[in-house]
Structures are given as C-alpha cells and as structure tokens.
Amino acid sequence: MDEHDRELRNRIYAQLVELGRVPTIEETGADDESLRRLHDEHALVLEPDGSAIRMLSPFSGVPTPYRVEAAGRSWFGNCVWDALGIPAALGVDGHVSATCLDCGETLEVDVIAGRPEPDDLVAHFLLPAGRWWDDIVFT
Amino acid sequence: MNLFRSEEHTAHWLRTNGYEPGATMPLRQLGELAVAWWADRLDPGWRPHTREQNQALLEAVGLTGPFWKLP
Numbered sequence: 001m002d003e004h005d006r007e008l009r010n011r012i013y014a015q016l017v018e019l020g021r022v023p024t025i026e027e028t029g030a031d032d033e034s035l036r037r038l039h040d041e042h043a044l045v046l047e048p049d050g051s052a053i054r055m056l057s058p059f060s061g062v063p064t065p066y067r068v069e070a071a072g073r074s075w076f077g078n079c080v081w082d083a084l085g086i087p088a089a090l091g092v093d094g095h096v097s098a099t100c101l102d103c104g105e106t107l108e109v110d111v112i113a114g115r116p117e118p119d120d121l122v123a124h125f126l127l128p129a130g131r132w133w134d135d136i137v138f139t
Numbered sequence: 140m141n142l143f144r145s146e147e148h149t150a151h152w153l154r155t156n157g158y159e160p161g162a163t164m165p166l167r168q169l170g171e172l173a174v175a176w177w178a179d180r181l182d183p184g185w186r187p188h189t190r191e192q193n194q195a196l197l198e199a200v201g202l203t204g205p206f207w208k209l210p
Contacts, residue, residue: 090181101142121165129208
C-alpha cells in the first residue's frame with residue numbers, strides 16, 4: 001500500500017469515527033480507482049457494484065446480527081470477531097447484542113477492558129484462515 | 140465467524156446446515172484475538188499488518204496449526 005492509499009484509508013476511518021457510521025462513497029470524496037485499490041488491498045470491502053463500502057473492518061456498512069454499543073453510539077460488526085473488535089478499535093468498553101445462530105436466543109455480552117462477559121459462549125470459524133478472503137462477506 | 144450459546148448449539152447448527160465443522164473457541168479467547176487484531180485500526184499512523192505480523196497475532200493467542208495458517 002503506497003502513501004496515497006494509506007492516507008486515504010486513514011482519512012476514511014477518521015470519517016467513520018466523526019460520523020458514527022461508515023461513510024458513503026460520496027462522503028469519502030475518493031475516486032473509484034483509489035477505492036478499488038483499497039478494496040483489492042483488503043483495506044476495505046466495496047459492494048460488488050462499487051456503490052457503497054460494505055465493510056470498514058471491524059465496522060460493517062450494513063446492519064448485521066452483531067449490534068455493538070460503544071462510545072455512545074450504535075455500530076454493527078461484520079461478525080462476532082469484529083463485534084468484539086469495535087470496542088477494541090475505539091479504545092472503550094462496549095456491549096454486543098447478538099443471537100445464537102442455532103436457536104435464535106438473544107446473547108448479550110459486555111466488553112470490559114477488552115474482556116467479553118459472559119466468556120463461556122462459543123465462537124465458530126467455518127473456514128480456515130487460508131480461505132477467509134475467498135469470499136469475505138460469507139466468511 | 141458466528142456466535143453460539145454453546146458447543147452443542149454449534150454442532151446442531153453445522154449438522155442442520157450441512158457444514159463441515161471448522162474451529163470453535165471460547166469467547167474469552169476470541170476477545171483476546173479481537174484486541175490484538177483490531178486495537179490499532181483507528182490509529183492515525185496506522186500501517187497495514189504484514190502477513191507475518193498477523194500470523195504472530197494468531198499464534199500469540201494460541202491459534203496454531205494448519206487451520207490458522209494465513210495465505
């Protein structure tokens with residue numbers, strides 16, 4: 001990643017914090033080519049048609065089953081790993097509301113100083129690390 | 140990566156949906172990984188992790204072996 005792309009990427013993340021959500025393509029002020037490069041470099045994930053930012057990991061640009069309350073705002077994580085990563089990225093405590101994918105039971109998790117509570121719930125990785133980026137939305 | 144009430148619920152969901160099991164871990168361990176992996180993401184001077192850095196982060200929380208080998 002060259003310096004131009006790194007600065008653009010850092011600017012988009014700063015916008016996310018200012019706005020309290022993933023910015024629109026228009027709000028980034030970035031050209032399609034630069035955004036496509038960031039997508040190819042896995043710095044963000046564009047929707048297939050390039051019309052929006054789907055993932056600014058660990059933050060999601062679309063609602064997901066992983067809602068996170070942190071820093072006085074509501075966010076969505078792309079998955080449970082990312083949901084726990086949002087308080088970590090913001091440097092604050094947080095709360096994750098999710099559902100058990102099997103039974104649909106609501107699971108409420110406090111994240112205090114990076115530690116989830118209760119900590120006896122279970123996370124499952126379907127794909128091995130070597131295949132995460134084959135289809136990151138599925139992963 | 141999905142969240143389940145228990146290992147039994149994970150196994151039931153895998154069976155119901157016809158998926159081969161991947162890797163399961165307690166949320167405590169995923170919390171450790173989340174801090175290690177994501178804590179620098181909003182730093183103004185952020186630079187991309189190398190593959191080697193990320194592999195070391197996985198290993199540091201005990202995630203070793205072929206399943207956790209990054210490409």
